[in-house]
Amino acid sequence: MKLFLLAALVAIVSAGEHKLKCKTVSVRGKIHKKDVLASGINRPYQLSMYKHEHKIFFSYNVGKNEEDTFEIGYIQMGEKNVTAIKGVLNGFASTVDEENHHVYLGGSKGIYKYNLKNNSESLEHIVSGHNIWYMFFYKHLYFIDFPSQTLYVYKKNATDPGQVHRCDIKDKIYQYVIDNDGDQFITTDSGLYQIKKGSNERHLYSDIKLFRGAALDNTGHAHFCSNHTIYATNKKNYTLEEIAYVRNVFGITFDSQNNIVYSDPKNIVKLLPGNCD
Ligand SMILES: *[C@@H]1O[C@H](CO)[C@@H](O)[C@H](O)[C@H]1NC(C)=O
Ligand SMILES: *[C@@H]1O[C@H](CO)[C@@H](O)[C@H](O)[C@H]1NC(C)=O
Ligand SMILES: *[C@@H]1O[C@H](CO)[C@@H](O)[C@H](O)[C@H]1NC(C)=O
Ligand SMILES: *[C@@H]1O[C@H](CO)[C@@H](O)[C@H](O)[C@H]1NC(C)=O
Ligand SMILES: *[C@@H]1O[C@H](CO)[C@@H](O)[C@H](O)[C@H]1NC(C)=O
Numbered sequence: 154m155k156l157f158l159l160a161a162l163v164a165i166v167s168a169g170e171h172k173l174k175c176k177t178v179s180v181r182g183k184i185h186k187k188d189v190l191a192s193g194i195n196r197p198y199q200l201s202m203y204k205h206e207h208k209i210f211f212s213y214n215v216g217k218n219e220e221d222t223f224e225i226g227y228i229q230m231g232e233k234n235v236t237a238i239k240g241v242l243n244g245f246a247s248t249v250d251e252e253n254h255h256v257y258l259g260g261s262k263g264i265y266k267y268n269l270k271n272n273s274e275s276l277e278h279i280v281s282g283h284n285i286w287y288m289f290f291y292k293h294l295y296f297i298d299f300p301s302q303t304l305y306v307y308k309k310n311a312t313d314p315g316q317v318h319r320c321d322i323k324d325k326i327y328q329y330v331i332d333n334d335g336d337q338f339i340t341t342d343s344g345l346y347q348i349k350k351g352s353n354e355r356h357l358y359s360d361i362k363l364f365r366g367a368a369l370d371n372t373g374h375a376h377f378c379s380n381h382t383i384y385a386t387n388k389k390n391y392t393l394e395e396i397a398y399v400r401n402v403f404g405i406t407f408d409s410q411n412n413i414v415y416s417d418p419k420n421i422v423k424l425l426p427g428n429c430d
Contacts, residue, residue, distance in 0.1 A: 175429035185424040197416040204409040210247040248288040259285025291331040333373025356391040366404040
């Protein structure tokens with residue numbers, strides 16, 4: 154189902170087997186070393202991180218040959234192996250509510266809530282009737298439906314067990330974040346836009362048509378990645394700043410120390426300040 158869009162987003166490149174030799178990359182002009190957290194994963198995509206325990210969630214392909222089937226798993230601090238989360242059919246998206254210790258997992262049958270605090274491994278099915286493309290948590294759970302690429306929000310409170318509402322944004326969108334100023338960023342078929350808090354005022358940041366990932370750093374500053382580049386948003390002049398050049402980046406997130414974590418077609422890598430030993 155998602156194969157067509159994914160194939161467009163993610164052109165597969167046979168990177169060749171590279172040995173785990175220390176490599177460096179420049180981030181904002183400063184040397185960083187690549188710390189490979191896990192390797193041998195089939196196209197890890199849509200990263201999100203539970204910072205309290207350094208657990209990185211992502212989706213990956215478990216399909217045979219041409220058929221794409223997705224699953225969500227995680228890697229935790231000090232372990233290089235992937236722990237699969239069973240029970241989310243075609244798991245494709247995840248997002249973390251750090252404060253309440255929940256991770257939301259989305260797949261073709263909707264959204265499941267996974268409680269990290271009690272480690273019960275119990276999945277609560279909270280949204281059905283949507284095939285989930287992408288999710289983002291900020292006060293509420295935002296998600297993008299596939300294949301409509303429409304933005305919805307799931308809201309609940311003490312008296313309400315939880316309801317899904319369509320958001321005002323009418324565009325077909327691929328990624329969505331809300332930054333620390335409450336401004337929204339959307340990626341569409343015509344580029345990346347900021348929508349100012351409390352208004353419809355839009356600013357075009359980039360006419361790049363295919364972003365693969367979006368994340369906030371620990372100061373709530375929006376970042377994006379496209380095929381070979383990680384970008385930060387510069388809100389002063391509505392531009393994207395290229396902060397790192399990385400071959401074939403699939404997804405990004407940040408750890409509790411604000412280090413960039415990214416994925417490529419096979420690996421999950423953290424960028425740490427400093428040179429190789
Ligand atoms: C991952 O590796 C650790 C040891 O490093 C082991 O204890 C754990 O059971 C492994 N998990 C999986 C899912 O294989
Ligand atoms: C863990 O939390 C979930 C969701 O809040 C709850 O359904 C489950 O009963 C809890 N498990 C334990 C062992 O407390
Ligand atoms: C709870 O949610 C319902 C439905 O969205 C809303 O009508 C109600 O005002 C909310 N209550 C509070 C206390 O926010
Ligand atoms: C990145 O992807 C876009 C769209 O697929 C393509 O037009 C562009 O040439 C790519 N850039 C590089 C440097 O490969
Ligand atoms: C935007 O501002 C940054 C500095 O904050 C500058 O480096 C960059 O060149 C500016 N871009 C444009 C298009 O003016």
